[in-house]
Amino acid sequence: MKKLQNVVALLVLLALCMGPVFSAGAQESQTKKAGGTVNVYSIMPEKYATKIFEEFTKDTGIRVNFVRLSSGEALARIIAEKANPQVDALWGGPADTYAAGILEGVFDKYVPSEADKIPAQFKSADGYWTGIGVIPLTFLSNAKFLKDKGLTPPTSWNDLLNPAYRNTLQMADARTSGTATERIYSLIMVMGEDEAYAYQKKLHQNIQLYTKGGAGGAMPIATGQAASGVFYIVDALDILQQGYDLVISYPVEGVTYGVEGSGLIRGAKNPEGAKALMDWASSKRLGEVMVANQINYIPTRPDVTVTNPALDMSKVTLLEADVNWKGENRSRLVERWIEEVIQQ
Amino acid sequence: MHGTMKRKSIAKTDPALFFALITVWLSFAVFIFLPLVRLLLTTFIVDGTVSLANMKKVLGTSYNIKALYGSLILATSVSIAGTFLGYLFALAVTRTNLPKVLKALLGGVTILPLISPPFTSSISLTLALGPNGMLLKAFGISDFSIYGFLGTWLSETLTYFPVAFMVIAAILNTMSATLDDAALSLGASRWRMFKTITIPLSMPGIGNSILLLFGASLADFATPLILGGHAFPVLPTEAYLMITGMFDLRGGATLSFLLLVPAMLVFFLQRMLLGKKSFVSVTGKNGARTEFAKLPTALTIFIALICSLVVVFILYLYAIILWGSFVKVWSVNNSFTLEHYRYVFRHGQKAISDTLLIAVLSTVIGSVLAVVIGYVAQRKQFVGKRFFEFSSLLNYALPGTVVGIAYIIAFNQRPILLTGTLSILVAAYVFRYYATGIRSVVASLEQIDPALEEASLSLGASSVRTFTHVTIPLIIPAVLAGMRYLFIHCMTAISATIFLVSVRWTLLTTRILESMTELQFSQACAFSMILIVIVFIADAIMLYLMKLSTSKFHKSQEISYEKVGA
Numbered sequence: 001m002k003k004l005q006n007v008v009a010l011l012v013l014l015a016l017c018m019g020p021v022f023s024a025g026a027q028e029s030q031t032k033k034a035g036g037t038v039n040v041y042s043i044m045p046e047k048y049a050t051k052i053f054e055e056f057t058k059d060t061g062i063r064v065n066f067v068r069l070s071s072g073e074a075l076a077r078i079i080a081e082k083a084n085p086q087v088d089a090l091w092g093g094p095a096d097t098y099a100a101g102i103l104e105g106v107f108d109k110y111v112p113s114e115a116d117k118i119p120a121q122f123k124s125a126d127g128y129w130t131g132i133g134v135i136p137l138t139f140l141s142n143a144k145f146l147k148d149k150g151l152t153p154p155t156s157w158n159d160l161l162n163p164a165y166r167n168t169l170q171m172a173d174a175r176t177s178g179t180a181t182e183r184i185y186s187l188i189m190v191m192g193e194d195e196a197y198a199y200q201k202k203l204h205q206n207i208q209l210y211t212k213g214g215a216g217g218a219m220p221i222a223t224g225q226a227a228s229g230v231f232y233i234v235d236a237l238d239i240l241q242q243g244y245d246l247v248i249s250y251p252v253e254g255v256t257y258g259v260e261g262s263g264l265i266r267g268a269k270n271p272e273g274a275k276a277l278m279d280w281a282s283s284k285r286l287g288e289v290m291v292a293n294q295i296n297y298i299p300t301r302p303d304v305t306v307t308n309p310a311l312d313m314s315k316v317t318l319l320e321a322d323v324n325w326k327g328e329n330r331s332r333l334v335e336r337w338i339e340e341v342i343q344q
Numbered sequence: 345m346h347g348t349m350k351r352k353s354i355a356k357t358d359p360a361l362f363f364a365l366i367t368v369w370l371s372f373a374v375f376i377f378l379p380l381v382r383l384l385l386t387t388f389i390v391d392g393t394v395s396l397a398n399m400k401k402v403l404g405t406s407y408n409i410k411a412l413y414g415s416l417i418l419a420t421s422v423s424i425a426g427t428f429l430g431y432l433f434a435l436a437v438t439r440t441n442l443p444k445v446l447k448a449l450l451g452g453v454t455i456l457p458l459i460s461p462p463f464t465s466s467i468s469l470t471l472a473l474g475p476n477g478m479l480l481k482a483f484g485i486s487d488f489s490i491y492g493f494l495g496t497w498l499s500e501t502l503t504y505f506p507v508a509f510m511v512i513a514a515i516l517n518t519m520s521a522t523l524d525d526a527a528l529s530l531g532a533s534r535w536r537m538f539k540t541i542t543i544p545l546s547m548p549g550i551g552n553s554i555l556l557l558f559g560a561s562l563a564d565f566a567t568p569l570i571l572g573g574h575a576f577p578v579l580p581t582e583a584y585l586m587i588t589g590m591f592d593l594r595g596g597a598t599l600s601f602l603l604l605v606p607a608m609l610v611f612f613l614q615r616m617l618l619g620k621k622s623f624v625s626v627t628g629k630n631g632a633r634t635e636f637a638k639l640p641t642a643l644t645i646f647i648a649l650i651c652s653l654v655v656v657f658i659l660y661l662y663a664i665i666l667w668g669s670f671v672k673v674w675s676v677n678n679s680f681t682l683e684h685y686r687y688v689f690r691h692g693q694k695a696i697s698d699t700l701l702i703a704v705l706s707t708v709i710g711s712v713l714a715v716v717i718g719y720v721a722q723r724k725q726f727v728g729k730r731f732f733e734f735s736s737l738l739n740y741a742l743p744g745t746v747v748g749i750a751y752i753i754a755f756n757q758r759p760i761l762l763t764g765t766l767s768i769l770v771a772a773y774v775f776r777y778y779a780t781g782i783r784s785v786v787a788s789l790e791q792i793d794p795a796l797e798e799a800s801l802s803l804g805a806s807s808v809r810t811f812t813h814v815t816i817p818l819i820i821p822a823v824l825a826g827m828r829y830l831f832i833h834c835m836t837a838i839s840a841t842i843f844l845v846s847v848r849w850t851l852l853t854t855r856i857l858e859s860m861t862e863l864q865f866s867q868a869c870a871f872s873m874i875l876i877v878i879v880f881i882a883d884a885i886m887l888y889l890m891k892l893s894t895s896k897f898h899k900s901q902e903i904s905y906e907k908v909g910a
Binding site: 024039040044046047050065066067069070072073076077079080081083084087128168169174175176177208209210219220223224225226242243244314331334338342343 | 406573591674677752847864
């Protein structure tokens with residue numbers, strides 16, 4: 001019988017095993033000090049967010065706990081966690097992600113202290129999100145490939161249709177990547193929707209792989225696995241800075257740009273911390289930190305001086321695409337992309 | 345041989361079983377059914393009424409149908425190729441007279457794919473065989489494309505065949521060598537002995553392995569994500585893309601429900617195939633322990649050749665990762681640096697300690713559960729047994745992406761508020777990956793004659809005493825094999841937990857995937873190397889324990905023999 005008792009005890013232990021762990025978790029979230037730490041989902045890459053948050057902590061004494069997620073994952077999680085938000089703010093990520101989130105009711109309005117210094121196209125009209133950086137699309141090509149094939153860097157969307165690029169282009173998959181949907185917006189702005197899809201069908205012949213992440217094709221292009229692709233400037237410059245032999249060029253027809261946002265989560269456990277972070281981000285400090293650390297977003301504050309010549313947009317044709325239009329049409333355009341482009 | 349007693353009331357005749365069942369059912373209710381039901385509601389309830397609208401929409405797309413076929417074809421070919429390869433390796437280690445060093449090398453190298461996240465080997469595979477890949481350049485091949493079925497199949501086979509190897513080797517080790525002796529002394533050739541004894545007795549292991557690999561491949565999203573390309577869609581990847589890319593939780597959930605059909609089919613198939621035959625070879629009635637007979641020479645040479653080739657290829661793939669972690673800038677500046685490791689230890693320390701804690705907790709809890717469930721499912725009779733067994737494996741059969749999302753939906757509200765905690769990660773791992781432990785325990789029990797336990801019972805020992813003193817010592821090698829796999833999975837899996845990591849608890853694998861998407865290839869390599877080293881050390885300890893327990897097992901076998909004899 002003693003053995004029986006032992007086993008029963010063991011089973012009870014097993015049943016309760018997770019109990020204490022549960023309550024420990026719950027207590028942890030309840031006893032956590034307010035004000036001291038702000039929890040954040042960052043769509044901005046970890047290496048940038050780490051540096052930026054370090055500076056924020058230095059300036060304000062508020063610590064930032066964060067997890068980096070892709071824009072889709074971040075939004076899916078925030079929606080799933082609506083009843084019990086795990087974070088106080090969303091950091092980075094394209095403005096159309098915020099537009100989609102507003103429809104799900106996951107954001108609270110907050111206009112940061114210096115938001116009035118940020119141009120209207122870089123922030124939500126209703127005060128649901130505030131832009132922290134601007135990133136145009138660009139072409140990124142492997143210099144050795146261009147030389148071997150006797151090509152000049154592409155300067156028109158049509159250059160990418162050249163058969164010389166057959167099976168060598170890598171660019172992002174529209175289902176997962178904001179970079180890819182930005183590419184579709186750009187093409188629509190340049191040539192209209194139906195023409196844009198006809199173009200993409202032709203472009204498909206030259207595609208080697210649609211990568212899941214927006215920056216996914218940059219490394220293969222750097223190492224010569226692929227020849228060229230379309231990227232956000234921040235990803236293109238990042239790989240260029242690592243020392244690879246690459247060329248950045250822009251199409252004469254123009255490109256659209258993404259606005260990286262920041263927003264306060266509805267039901268945040270530490271809204272004051274989140275607001276402090278957004279206030280700080282609306283000040284000149286954020287832009288200065290980005291410039292100093294070679295984080296290549298174009299600051300949303302026009303009064304921050306950008307030193308990198310690659311970020312000088314005076315010679316680039318920038319096309320305006322309305323954020324709300326992007327948000328409303330995204331799903332439809334991606335479904336059309338699946339139906340017409342990758343399934344042919 | 346299977347003596348089963350009709351019981352009127354379990355609660356009275358076998359209170360320990362009754363209690364165990366209640367406990368396990370309760371845990372199933374919370375960690376398996378609740379999330380699933382909540383996910384079902386999300387999928388099939390549209391605006392408050394039951395609706396098939398989501399299903400119709402998903403099935404109406406030809407690309408999704410293509411993904412369904414893709415999943416089935418991939419899982420079938422991976423499970424066959426992986427099991428075949430695993431069987432060869434298992435035979436090489438347990439049934440040949442190859443040098444000990446070579447055997448150790450085989451065992452060691454096969455662990456590599458297993459202990460690294462699948463996308464890591466996918467990346468090195470891309471560098472070796474992708475466009476402009478090093479191997480292709482070396483052999484002058486220009487028109488080979490890794491993206492699609494072939495690359496995905498190759499990567500998954502290399503990633504999962506060690507599972508087959510582990511499961512089958514454990515079975516080969518617990519067979520009784522006296523049968524070999526009997527066959528040979530009766531004049532059978534070694535070929536005949538191999539065909540009529542070794543292969544049939546391996547069937548539980550082979551079936552088990554096919555099921556495991558089929559399930560693993562069916563649920564894997566990371567490999568097809570990197571290597572599938574748009575020409576070869578599979579369901580878990582499409583489901584993942586739908587959830588993470590299109591913000592479409594319903595669509596993704598609906599897609600993944602399609603996976604349940606093949607998963608269940610395989611499950612019942614395996615029961616049908618293996619349920620009828622008796623694979624008892626450890627009867628407690630054998631005499632002195634002898635060595636296993638060796639395989640025929642021609643077969644040994646064939647096995648050695650294949651295994652060596654595979655080993656060389658795997659080593660080559662991992663050399664790429666090792667090299668990548670020490671060079672300044674991949675393929676541009678190849679000078680040696682420790683900078684990436686410094687970064688990893690400075691910024692990744694929390695991820696490392698979190699991952700270890702979570703893996704250890706999950707392994708311990710998962711193994712205890714696996715032993716109880718496996719034992720009850722194989723040895724005991726009770727109402728709803730088939731459903732019990734099926735339920736236990738449900739989370740494993742479901743793609744991890746779905747489990748992750750289901751867990752978020754289910755555990756983000758009272759009464760069970762778990763998002764952002766350690767428990768949700770541990771629970772996700774336990775109820776997903778204890779499956780190997782259960783199967784391993786069941787397969788091992790199938791070879792052990794219940795007469796041993798009946799003898800113990802008829803001599804007056806309680807069912808609990810019989811379980812702890814007769815059964816457990818006999819199945820310890822199988823339990824440890826399950827534990828190894830559980831621990832490894834907890835260290836390397838990503839599909840479910842990528843949705844469950846929080847600002848307080850983070851994992852190494854998500855950090856590696858992050859580094860990959862952020863183009864920090866060298867950092868990803870350094871993180872991977874650290875992960876591999878940690879798991880390798882833990883694995884060596886586990887292996888040592890297995891060895892220890894196997895020798896103990898034989899001793900206990902003799903003890904039980906004496907008991908029975910007495």
